[in-house]
């Protein structure tokens with residue numbers, strides 16, 4: 215049988231019909247359910263966005279209030295999971311801990327039979343509420359601190375900062391994190407969303423499927439890039455050192471973290487929005503030298519590679535914002551996962567409506583059929 219032609223990385227191959235988000239990569243447009251991301255980041259909250267992604271419409275004031283209440287009631291973690299977080303090695307990467315913890319959460323929760331809408335909704339509330347608690351509780355334990363009880367009256371962003379630091383966050387810190395969560399909530403058929411849909415397509419449960427998403431998100435070519443951006447900016451150290459560092463990367467064909475995207479050939483719209491957030495934050499809390507290094511790096515990279523469609527992506531400014539909020543570098547990707555849980559769950563729900571098991575083909579490049587060689591005759 216003739217083999218089909220391989221599309222490396224399945225680039226551009228549609229994997230599903232989806233009504234959740236839309237990207238125009240050449241124009242730098244991202245929409246959730248038809249709403250522009252820039253508008254949602256300014257006008258909406260993460261809770262409204264999570265509702266929009268799942269339900270297809272923005273919530274009414276009454277729907278939002280009861281949704282916020284429900285989320286607030288699902289934040290306490292089951293005790294076997296708290297013990298597990300306590301016992302994790304102090305130097306474990308938080309994404310590895312998060313992946314294990316989501317699996318453990320699934321083991322502690324009622325089963326979610328495939329196609330059961332009520333059970334699925336329960337898992338949606340549980341995951342949206344518990345994932346931030348997992349990240350914050352693990353951070354407390356690894357610092358040798360006691361976990362902080364969640365406050366059901368706070369927003370997802372506000373409660374996360376409270377559980378992380380032990381202090382009620384300032385209005386600006388809560389709002390900035392809230393915007394960042396909105397900006398990261400969904401992004402069409404990216405690697406982690408595809409991974410989560412593939413797992414869910416086997417009729418596995420939502421917790422197992424979100425574990426798949428977390429694993430895919432942890433890689434440096436996907437969510438893990440934001441940590442590396444900050445490491446690069448810190449290693450460059452000063453505006454004066456940017457040019458030589460970048461020329462070295464160009465000469466060695468190094469991938470500069472926080473630049474380039476499979477879909478966007480212009481500056482990522484989320485990067486624009488995150489940059490505005492960074493500026494707002496610096497107006498209140500004072501700037502940070504690393505931001506000047508970032509601005510210079512953007513200029514040098516875009517001058518050299520802009521014609522090839524290499525521009526800042528979502529990860530370029532997010533780390534600068536999070537570090538200004540006092541969040542440790544290796545917690546940047548878990549925060550991405552907190553936000554993306556909203557998108558992943560909306561995609562699982564969509565997958566449930568018209569499920570087909572994913573079973574791609576391959577292009578076989580191995581040896582042709584040959585006779586078996588008994589062990590005594592092998593060279």
Ligand SMILES: CC(C)(COP(=O)(O)OP(=O)(O)OC[C@H]1O[C@@H](n2cnc3c(N)ncnc32)[C@H](O)[C@@H]1OP(=O)(O)O)[C@@H](O)C(=O)NCCC(=O)NCCS
Pocket residue numbers: 434435436437439467468469470471472473474475476477519522524527528529
């Ligand atoms: C995101 C990414 C994987 C997309 O990659 P892609 O569409 O598969 O593009 P490729 O990796 O094939 O790169 C195409 C060309 O652009 C160059 N390029 C892509 N991203 C680059 C970057 N960040 N820095 C320098 N050059 C880059 C490649 O070297 C390649 O050049 P060549 O044609 O001369 O060989 C890639 O841009 C990347 O690795 N970026 C850094 C990691 C990152 O920030 N990830 C977060 C994404 S939101």
